[in-house]
Amino acid sequence: xxxxxxxxxxxxxxxxxxxxxxxxxxxxxxxxxxxxxxxxxxxxxxxxxxxxxxxxxxxxxxxxxxxxxxxxxxxxxxxxxxxxxxxxxxxxxxxxxxxxxxxxxxxxxxxxxxxxxxxxxxxxxxxxxxxxxxxxxxxxxxxxxxxxxxxxxxxxxxxxxxxxxxxxxxxxxxxxxxxxxxxxxxxxxxxxxxxxxxxxxxxxxxxxxxxxxxxxxxxxxxxxxxxxxxxxxxxxxxxxxxxxxxxxxxxxxxxxxxxxxxxxxxxxxxxxxxxxxxxxxxxxxxxxxxxxxx
Amino acid sequence: xxxxxxxxxxxxxxxxxxxxxxxxxxxxxxxxxxxxxxxxxxxxxxxxxxxxxxxxxxxxxxxxxxxxxxxxxxxxxxxxxxxxxxxxxxxxxxxxxxxxxxxxxxxxxxxxxxxxxxxxxxxxxxxxxxxxxxxxxxxxxxxxxxxxxxxxxxxxxxxxxxxxxxxxxxxxxxxxxxxxxxxxxxxxxxxxxxxxxxxxxxxxxxxxxxxxxxxxxxxxxxxxxxxxxxxxxxxxxxxxxxxxxxxxxxxxxxxxxxxxxxxxxxxxxxxxxxxxxxxxxxxxxxxxxxxxxxxxxxxxxxx
Numbered sequence: 001x002x003x004x005x006x007x008x009x010x011x012x013x014x015x016x017x018x019x020x021x022x023x024x025x026x027x028x029x030x031x032x033x034x035x036x037x038x039x040x041x042x043x044x045x046x047x048x049x050x051x052x053x054x055x056x057x058x059x060x061x062x063x064x065x066x067x068x069x070x071x072x073x074x075x076x077x078x079x080x081x082x083x084x085x086x087x088x089x090x091x092x093x094x095x096x097x098x099x100x101x102x103x104x105x106x107x108x109x110x111x112x113x114x115x116x117x118x119x120x121x122x123x124x125x126x127x128x129x130x131x132x133x134x135x136x137x138x139x140x141x142x143x144x145x146x147x148x149x150x151x152x153x154x155x156x157x158x159x160x161x162x163x164x165x166x167x168x169x170x171x172x173x174x175x176x177x178x179x180x181x182x183x184x185x186x187x188x189x190x191x192x193x194x195x196x197x198x199x200x201x202x203x204x205x206x207x208x209x210x211x212x213x214x215x216x217x218x219x220x221x222x223x224x225x226x227x228x229x230x231x232x233x234x235x236x237x238x239x240x241x242x243x244x245x246x247x248x249x250x251x252x253x254x255x256x257x258x259x260x261x262x263x264x265x266x267x268x269x270x271x272x273x274x275x276x277x278x279x280x281x282x283x284x285x286x287x288x289x290x291x292x293x294x
Numbered sequence: 295x296x297x298x299x300x301x302x303x304x305x306x307x308x309x310x311x312x313x314x315x316x317x318x319x320x321x322x323x324x325x326x327x328x329x330x331x332x333x334x335x336x337x338x339x340x341x342x343x344x345x346x347x348x349x350x351x352x353x354x355x356x357x358x359x360x361x362x363x364x365x366x367x368x369x370x371x372x373x374x375x376x377x378x379x380x381x382x383x384x385x386x387x388x389x390x391x392x393x394x395x396x397x398x399x400x401x402x403x404x405x406x407x408x409x410x411x412x413x414x415x416x417x418x419x420x421x422x423x424x425x426x427x428x429x430x431x432x433x434x435x436x437x438x439x440x441x442x443x444x445x446x447x448x449x450x451x452x453x454x455x456x457x458x459x460x461x462x463x464x465x466x467x468x469x470x471x472x473x474x475x476x477x478x479x480x481x482x483x484x485x486x487x488x489x490x491x492x493x494x495x496x497x498x499x500x501x502x503x504x505x506x507x508x509x510x511x512x513x514x515x516x517x518x519x520x521x522x523x524x525x526x527x528x529x530x531x532x533x534x535x536x537x538x539x540x541x542x543x544x545x546x547x548x549x550x551x552x553x554x555x556x557x558x559x560x561x562x563x564x565x566x567x568x569x570x571x572x573x574x575x576x577x578x579x580x581x582x583x584x585x586x587x588x589x590x591x592x593x594x595x596x597x
Contacts, residue, residue: 033401036392040410040470043429046436050428062429062436104323107316130328132523134531134579136552137572140338140345140559141331164327167320225418227534228552232560243420243534250424250538258428265421272416 051262058257073263077254083267085238086245089155090224091271093241097159098219101166102174102212109174110200114186130168135228146233153235161229166219173218177211178204217279224272242268332576338569345565357570367571370551373461374578377550378529380465381472386521388469389476394506397484408481412474419534422471427539430454430463454540457547464535464548472528476521483517484510519590523583530579551575 046062051073053066077083111117142161143152151157181204189199205212227243234240246268248254249261339357343350361367392411396404414422429436430453438450453463487510495509511518533552536542542549542557549557551571559568 030401032391032395033403033407036388036407037410040414040473042436043425043470044413046429047425058434062434062439104320108320111317126324126329129332130324132527132579132583133328133332134527134552134575136531136533136555137335137576138328138331139555140565140569140572141334142327144334145326145331160323161327164323167324168328171320221416225416227418227420227537228556231537232556243418246420246424247538250427255427258431258434261424261428265424268421269417276413276416 047262047265050258051266053259055257055259058259070259073259074267077249077260077264078267080254080260081245081248081264082237083242083245083264086240086242087267087271089238089240090242092155093158093162093226093230094220094223097162097223098166098216100159100163101170101219102216104163104167105170105174105215106205106212107200109171109178110204112171112175113178113181114183114204127168127171130165131172133165135165139228139232142229143232152233153239155239158229158233158239158241161233162223162226165229166222169222170215170219173215174208174211177208177214181207213279217275220275221272335569335572335576338566339573341566341569343565344563345559346563350566353566357567360567361570361574366546366549366554367551367574369546370549370554370571371574373548373550374530374532376461377465377468377532378526380462381469381525381529382522384466384469385473386476386525389473389478389521390480390511391506392473392477393480393484394502394510396481398502400502408477411477414471415474415478417471419468419471420538422467423535423538426463426467426470427454454548455544457544460540460544460548464532464539465529467539468528468532468535472525475524479517479521480514483514487513515590519586522586522590526582526586527579530575530582551578 049066050058050062052069052071054068054070054072057064057066057068112120112123117123146152146157146161149157151160185203185207186199189203194202224241225243226241230241230244234244237245246264249264254260254264338350340352340354341350342353342356389411392407395401396408401407417425428434430438432438432452432455435453437453441447441449451459454460491509491513492505495505500509531552532550533556536548536550536553537556540548542553551574555568555571555575558564558571
């Protein structure tokens with residue numbers, strides 16, 4: 001995010017305050033910062049600390065520091081919930097589901113960005129519907145469709161459903177990025193005799209790559225978070241994603257001492273933290289916000 | 295130019311693969327998995343069906359009149375609106391304040407703040423729900439312990455056990471997880487506000503609060519519309535937190551429409567009835583969205 005795009009900062013020019021006074025004037029801002037940080041960081045930090053406490057340390061209270069680090073809760077909860085299966089399943093759903101969603105979205109996004117398709121407004125309305133539809137309202141027919149296709153309680157079935165529901169947002173995001181590519185590039189390629197497909201694959205796709213990465217990542221996170229489709233369309237524990245498998249943590253067996261559910265929470269978040277660290281600059285700069293605004 | 299070329303047949307022949315697979319496959323998948331289910335849900339809402347064997351009985355508006363007399367549906371409906379009100383205020387106000395404070399460089403470490411607030415957006419609501427079950431636990435939870443030691447013991451509540459506040463607890467947890475979204479959208483939007491406008495206001499001696507609420511915010515109406523729409527859909531589809539944190543307890547006081555759909559369709563085998571509640575969610579979401587679009591957008595989606 002370029003500093004040039006920061007209108008408010010420049011107004012400091014008209015405010016020649018310095019030194020201590022400056023910090024006094026900033027006090028409300030600093031207070032807000034502290035409050036926000038506590039509100040949003042404390043729950044996560046507390047869970048992290050709880051997850052490495054022994055049972056005895058846990059009884060000393062939520063704010064006590066552990067007398068020694070223990071990773072026993074991680075080991076126990078990993079084996080008891082079968083985290084290796086849950087983890088692999090979630091990775092499968094998130095990687096393949098979002099890959100399929102992006103692949104399906106590429107050509108429609110290109111067509112919407114570059115061609116005059118009749119009924120564009122209707123298509124946008126349909127895409128927004130697909131984007132916004134509450135999952136509960138489609139559960140019953142989807143359940144029925146998956147049953148008829150023998151895809152109920154299969155990984156493939158859930159991947160296809162995730163792809164179908166990821167696709168609309170991918171079309172909108174990719175269209176946003178593709179619209180930003182100068183049309184002169186297409187024209188130049190066209191004048192040199194490139195076919196539509198060549199323009200698409202040689203000119204547009206490489207330039208849309210940042211958009212593809214942003215879209216793919218957002219979809220990956222969305223599928224990682226998704227719960228209700230997995231809950232309803234799957235029966236076998238061997239197919240459960242993390243969100244469904246983790247429900248078990250909310251039972252007396254695990255909730256009597258908090259270090260185990262805390263450890264489970266941390267485990268479930270590790271892959272997303274990795275994805276987040278790799279891409280958060282792109283995501284949190286709000287580039288996709290502009291794309292979604294259309 | 296040949297006629298076949300004029301009709302686009304040459305193009306079609308050259309690009310048949312791309313055209314067919316590129317456009318047809320996504321369209322079919324969209325219609326089969328998104329379009330058809332929506333219509334079929336509305337259709338099913340006029341039937342009585344247990345979901346297992348094929349016997350669907352047409353019963354007209356019976357499901358809807360049943361809904362009118364169902365106290366759980368009324369509770370759920372009220373709860374969805376409580377949820378909506380809380381999430382329209384808490385995360386949107388917090389998100390906008392944070393975005394403004396970051397844009398105005400009023401705090402140190404803006405990147406850190408942005409990351410911390412945005413991070414929960416990447417967490418599943420199941421994980422968020424479990425986390426707050428630990429934090430808000432009446433016996434060992436950090437919040438009550440903190441209140442006690444700050445001398446605010448009178449604020450201590452059974453955050454999930456008290457049927458008068460449990461739904462607000464859920465809505466606040468949802469807002470906590472959601473705040474990163476409005477923040478990101480407003481952060482991007484504030485970057486597009488012409489700096490001359492803000493400079494002028496600053497020169498005239500307007501404070502940050504005044505600039506944020508009176509000068510910047512009116513220019514961000516399209517962003518606000520998107521944020522409000524997202525919030526509406528987020529609160530109308532509320533489900534995950536209820537499923538992991540309360541399962542509608544205590545006494546069904548925290549049920550929401552989405553949870554009633556799930557219970558009726560997949561536990562009580564009243565599939566037609568579940569479809570009717572689904573249709574209600576659909577109509578509410580679409581109606582509220584249309585209201586927001588007509589009030590706030592005014593042509594922002596054109597072109």
